[in-house]
Amino acid sequence: MNRVEIEKRVLSENDALAARLREALNGAGTLCLNFIGAPGAGKTAFLERTLERLPIHTRAAVLTGDIQTENDAIRLQRYGYPVRQICTAGACHLDARMVDKHLDGWLSKGLRLLFIENVGNLVCPTSYDLGEDAKIVVMSVTEGEDKPLKYPGIFRKAELMILNKIDLLPHVPFNAELACANARHIHPQIEIIETSCTTGAGFDRWLEWLAARAKRKKASAKPLAEAVPVS
């Protein structure tokens, strides 16, 4: 078996497990979002600001992936939601097996929102289905407008692009209009929200998107906030 065949087999095994995960998430009515972006795009800060602003008693949880350290889990745990760190110990992406293993017990408690922060990497995480409802690509205004053209895979697969760190626009030579046009060139239907975790800009729109997306999830006809705590 050559490398391409092995890669195909690994992806097909992953896809099979991801399909089972998706079924379990659907059964539990959990909206699952997979955040992908370069190292330093601001994924963790974005999730911090999100947790801070969620309606009280929202049954949300976070899985955060990194090659090493528990740093992101420690940052995210401050907001009172259950958070688990996935240390990939060298692997450049999360896979369905890691998610499945770390979800242990959460779904049975009626989780409504599951945020997955992938390893900082614009390439490899794109190929691994985690059973999510949507991939969200996070890019920042310090990265260059042509990132969607250079890394088309993730921009093609993402339902939403977060253009982050817009508070830095006065200090960097970045044309936000061009970046958005490039993203739409790759994926005409992509939705785009511009945000700043420093000023809070864009978070009202993001939380509206999140509420609407949760509503679209069939089983989430149930209210987002209920009494059963997830721990």
Added chain:
Amino acid sequence: MNRVEIEKRVLSENDALAARLREALNGAGTLCLNFIGAPGAGKTAFLERTLERLPIHTRAAVLTGDIQTENDAIRLQRYGYPVRQICTAGACHLDARMVDKHLDGWLSKGLRLLFIENVGNLVCPTSYDLGEDAKIVVMSVTEGEDKPLKYPGIFRKAELMILNKIDLLPHVPFNAELACANARHIHPQIEIIETSCTTGAGFDRWLEWLAARAKRKKASAKPLAEAVPVS
């Protein structure tokens, strides 16, 4: 053969080709530097400022890797040095085979400096030897101080860390001292140069490093600038 075995075989095939490449580069007296960093760390801008400031007639050339687009080659070609784009068409890293293929004809012309800009990715490129004399990791002050702890592989293997975009320090909550301490925690001997491609800060020190490193390369007792053009 399972995935780990295949991965090992691919890496060992790569290592064998990289060893042959290294021999060829040594024979030609070419100093080869492999730049690795996240998407948006500023690798291309750093190479632009470097080419702009090289002593006239320096026999330098650039291989620049991306998944898609020739954008970086177009940017780099403006400085009068030979530049070739390596499009990986999906692959998340450069390998020795790609470098070997794109070097075609350069070494026989007495190339003194070969800059390789890897695909924007802090993880996968680390594992692939390209026959280089040194890996250089580029991180920017917009990325968070704990990147060396989260992505230890590349910081362990890099001889030099470029801490880029220091002109943005007044606008971001980044502690440069802590970032450097983290890098040295992973790799006590790592050299660090702080740079800004906007203001030119740090480039005198970087060009001194480059000249010293070229001098250390045995065969580069020959002067860096000679009459034979590389095209």
